[in-house]
Amino acid sequence: MNLDLRIPMGMMFSIAGAVLFAFGLATRTRAELYSRSFGINVDLWWGLGLLMFGIILVGMGRRGQGRIEARKQGGALQKKTKKR
Amino acid sequence: MPNLAAVDWMIVLVYFFFAIAIGISLRQFIANSGDYLLAGRALPAWICGLAMVGASLGSIEMLGMGAAGARYGAASASFFGLGSIVPLVFAALFVVPAYYGSKARSVPDYLRLRFDAKTRTANAALFLLGAVVYAALSLYVMARVGAALGLFDMMFRAQTLGSRGVSLLSVVIPAAFVLIFVLLGGFGATMYAQVMQFFVIVAGLLPVVLMGLKQIGGWGAMKASFSAAAHTGAGAPASGVGAPALAAGLGFVLTAGYWCTDFSLLQATFAAENADAARRAPLIAAAARVLLPFLLVVPGVIALGLPTPHTTEVTHTDNGAIYHEIDVVPRAAEQGQGLIPARTDSIAEPAAGNILRDAKGHPLLDYEMATANLLPFNLPTGLLGLGIAVLLACLVGGVSSRIAAVSAVFTYDLYEPWRSKGNDGAREQESKDPSLAVARWAVVGASILAAGLACAMLSVHNMPGLLDLLALTFAVLNAPLLATVLLGIFWKRATGNGAFAGLLAGVAAALLHYGVTLPAGETRGVAGGWITVLHHPPSGLRQNLGTALCAILVNVLVTVIVSLLTAPPPAARLAGTLGAPSFSQLHREKGGKRRSGYIAVALDLNPAALAGIVLLAAIAVSLIFL
Numbered sequence: 001m002n003l004d005l006r007i008p009m010g011m012m013f014s015i016a017g018a019v020l021f022a023f024g025l026a027t028r029t030r031a032e033l034y035s036r037s038f039g040i041n042v043d044l045w046w047g048l049g050l051l052m053f054g055i056i057l058v059g060m061g062r063r064g065q066g067r068i069e070a071r072k073q074g075g076a077l078q079k080k081t082k083k084r
Numbered sequence: 085m086p087n088l089a090a091v092d093w094m095i096v097l098v099y100f101f102f103a104i105a106i107g108i109s110l111r112q113f114i115a116n117s118g119d120y121l122l123a124g125r126a127l128p129a130w131i132c133g134l135a136m137v138g139a140s141l142g143s144i145e146m147l148g149m150g151a152a153g154a155r156y157g158a159a160s161a162s163f164f165g166l167g168s169i170v171p172l173v174f175a176a177l178f179v180v181p182a183y184y185g186s187k188a189r190s191v192p193d194y195l196r197l198r199f200d201a202k203t204r205t206a207n208a209a210l211f212l213l214g215a216v217v218y219a220a221l222s223l224y225v226m227a228r229v230g231a232a233l234g235l236f237d238m239m240f241r242a243q244t245l246g247s248r249g250v251s252l253l254s255v256v257i258p259a260a261f262v263l264i265f266v267l268l269g270g271f272g273a274t275m276y277a278q279v280m281q282f283f284v285i286v287a288g289l290l291p292v293v294l295m296g297l298k299q300i301g302g303w304g305a306m307k308a309s310f311s312a313a314a315h316t317g318a319g320a321p322a323s324g325v326g327a328p329a330l331a332a333g334l335g336f337v338l339t340a341g342y343w344c345t346d347f348s349l350l351q352a353t354f355a356a357e358n359a360d361a362a363r364r365a366p367l368i369a370a371a372a373r374v375l376l377p378f379l380l381v382v383p384g385v386i387a388l389g390l391p392t393p394h395t396t397e398v399t400h401t402d403n404g405a406i407y408h409e410i411d412v413v414p415r416a417a418e419q420g421q422g423l424i425p426a427r428t429d430s431i432a433e434p435a436a437g438n439i440l441r442d443a444k445g446h447p448l449l450d451y452e453m454a455t456a457n458l459l460p461f462n463l464p465t466g467l468l469g470l471g472i473a474v475l476l477a478c479l480v481g482g483v484s485s486r487i488a489a490v491s492a493v494f495t496y497d498l499y500e501p502w503r504s505k506g507n508d509g510a511r512e513q514e515s516k517d518p519s520l521a522v523a524r525w526a527v528v529g530a531s532i533l534a535a536g537l538a539c540a541m542l543s544v545h546n547m548p549g550l551l552d553l554l555a556l557t558f559a560v561l562n563a564p565l566l567a568t569v570l571l572g573i574f575w576k577r578a579t580g581n582g583a584f585a586g587l588l589a590g591v592a593a594a595l596l597h598y599g600v601t602l603p604a605g606e607t608r609g610v611a612g613g614w615i616t617v618l619h620h621p622p623s624g625l626r627q628n629l630g631t632a633l634c635a636i637l638v639n640v641l642v643t644v645i646v647s648l649l650t651a652p653p654p655a656a657r658l659a660g661t662l663g664a665p666s667f668s669q670l671h672r673e674k675g676g677k678r679r680s681g682y683i684a685v686a687l688d689l690n691p692a693a694l695a696g697i698v699l700l701a702a703i704a705v706s707l708i709f710l
Contacts, residue, residue: 003106005106009102009276009279012099016098016473036464043467
């Protein structure tokens with residue numbers, strides 16, 4: 001497959017994380033919302049974590065995608081050198 | 085009832101959007117049926133391994149593991165841990181290399197190469213049956229959970245649909261979603277969605293477990309709360325499994341059949357880029373599964389241990405006015421234990437039905453709701469969306485893996501042999517790959533069948549526990565196949581006629597055993613005893629263990645006898661299919677290409693060393709749970 005999975009997956013986690021983070025930021029004064037989580041604004045912190053995870057994944061995926069493209073272009077050449 | 089806010093739905097939709105987007109972007113790479121059904125056989129080991137994990141964590145397993153935690157305690161985590169990791173390591177060392185090395189395209193295809201066409205056809209037919217039933221069960225259980233949580237109420241109630249209409253829609257909509265993205269992206273999209281599912285499970289359930297542990301007062305308090313709940317009447321766990329040793333035996337027989345022969349799990353290894361990646365995939369899956377019981381079993385134990393909700397009435401005066409605050413809890417929840425409600429006879433509206441009771445008058449508990457009920461209890465708005473995404477991702481992962489596998493087996497093992505038999509000449513003239521179209525139609529057909537079956541199940545009132553049902557399909561379909569596959573790999577004298585007779589005899593023996601036994605306290609019908617009742621095993625799991633053992637023993641016996649009576653298989657047939665290439669051989673074939681980076685170095689370890697590390701870690705983790 002010529003698509004590095006880490007790119008779409010990382011994008012998904014970045015967007016989901018960003019949504020959570022923004023929601024946490026917007027509701028940081030509403031204590032009753034976070035009474036279940038002992039007053040910790042888990043949306044904010046977990047969203048931030050997911051955002052970072054997603055960005056790292058996209059970064060890794062970009063590198064991987066670059067390798068896939070390179071292999072596709074040099075594919076014929078590589079096969080020849082392998083045989084030798 | 086949780087109130088899903090817009091932000092919750094947004095997070096759920098982000099997951100669904102990317103699953104579809106992957107399907108669309110992979111579409112352009114699909115040129116033939118090999119690209120469609122086996123993702124072009126070009127995927128690295130980590131994707132194959134994590135896709136195996138995703139395929140094995142459908143909604144049934146996901147809710148079932150929470151249910152087992154609530155029913156049998158945290159110790160069942162050891163059962164799930166070792167019960168999946170030991171067979172996975174076995175599959176990585178012996179079974180998967182034999183499949184991949186034989187150049188088969190599916191498990192039935194391997195049986196054709198090793199034995200003959202009729203064994204392949206018999207296995208393919210049985211597999212299709214089992215996979216469609218599994219997909220239907222997954223849809224069914226999620227429709228039940230969706231109804232109980234009121235997930236789809238917001239969307240559909242407005243349109244004056246009855247509760248029955250809502251539960252039918254909650255079957256049809258996920259099925260249609262699976263249909264669309266498998267149709268677009270084929271098995272590649274399925275695998276990508278499963279890898280995503282694995283990470284979504286971790287991201288969504290880790291906060292549930294951590295906060296749940298804090299609510300209940302820590303690890304020790306959780307274990308103590310379970311033994312306390314076990315002694316009170318309502319929660320009395322149906323202790324039919326008995327000694328842990330028996331549970332372990334059950335695990336190995338049933339799960340080995342599952343991990344070594346179920347094509348919907350193993351399809352990911354067939355899609356690996358080379359033999360070395362195929363062999364590493366189950367090891368990576370095993371490593372990923374070491375810590376999963378912590379995320380999947382613990383929520384069930386926590387849900388049982390939390391205080392049971394009751395209808396409360398608080399009266400307080402404020403500036404002379406008297407306020408009554410009444411917090412109404414449905415009767416089913418009040419009669420339950422912890423967050424686990426009592427079972428009722430109404431699926432569409434569980435809170436309104438009559439409570440089902442056992443012979444002693446204790447309410448039966450709806451253990452499958454354990455994990456699902458914990459999500460709205462301890463996740464705040466926002467994270468709740470991520471929790472719901474976990475539930476739906478598991479549903480999609482489990483169903484799509486079966487649909488994709490059905491498509492592959494139907495195309496490779498039923499359609500292609502039929503076509504080459506029927507019209508050899510016409511095949512040459514066709515410029516397009518007809519298998520690709522057939523594979524796509526198989527996806528459509530399987531989705532419609534599964535959704536229809538799930539809708540039919542919604543009207544059955546007396547469904548047995550899900551894990552019991554799942555174990556039953558393993559016992560009837562996978563256990564006999566395990567014997568056939570292992571004899572094929574390790575015993576060179578096994579012949580095609582022997583394997584065919586053994587496979588059918590094994591399935592027949594399993595059905596017979598299931599037909600004459602009935603777990604204590606169940607009524608005849610879906611739970612067993614449909615021929616006559618000769619024996620009452622103490623629990624559904626015991627019954628299934630008996631069924632599986634019966635199937636394996638009869639299969640081995642019949643295969644051996646018939647094989648010895650027929651002519652030995654020719655050496656040419658055995659050349660590529662018997663045994664598995666050794667590690668060092670595979671390692672040498674891979675050549676000197678070394679990758680950089682810590683993770684890559686760890687993955688490049690000799691598979692035997694990797695297997696040893698995973699096993700040690702699994703044992704260590706199960707000791708914590710026991």
